[in-house]
Amino acid sequence: MKARIYGSTGYLVYWVVTADVIYEHTEPTVAGYRKRIEYRRGNLMPVTYAGTEVAVDDLLGPEQEL
Numbered sequence: 001m002k003a004r005i006y007g008s009t010g011y012l013v014y015w016v017v018t019a020d021v022i023y024e025h026t027e028p029t030v031a032g033y034r035k036r037i038e039y040r041r042g043n044l045m046p047v048t049y050a051g052t053e054v055a056v057d058d059l060l061g062p063e064q065e066l
Contacts, residue, residue, distance in 0.1 A: 002014070003016075003025055003032040003033055004031060004032045006025075006028070006033075007025070007028035007029055007030070007031065007032040007033045008028070008029070008030045008031070008032075009028075010028055011028060012026065012028060012049070013025070013026055013048075013049065014026075014028075014033060017059065017060070019060065019064060020040065020041070020060070021038050021039065021040050022038070022039045022045060022056055022059060022060070023036055023037070023038055023039075024036070024037045024039065024045065039056045040056060041056055041057050041060065041063070042056070042057065043055075043056045044056070045059070
């Protein structure tokens with residue numbers, strides 16, 4: 001539901017962050033987003049609007065032990 005709301009209002013990028021992965025939604029439409037990319041631990045994630053990239057590990061923090 002959030003993706004639909006954010007996409008329809010024109011937010012260029014929408015991130016969903018879980019304990020293990022970051023989903024980046026881009027290419028907004030009135031129905032949500034056309035494109036979704038998954039970034040996992042060990043990946044670098046481009047932050048296009050800031051002209052940089054960030055390590056996914058830095059955003060997710062330490063891995064949780066079960």
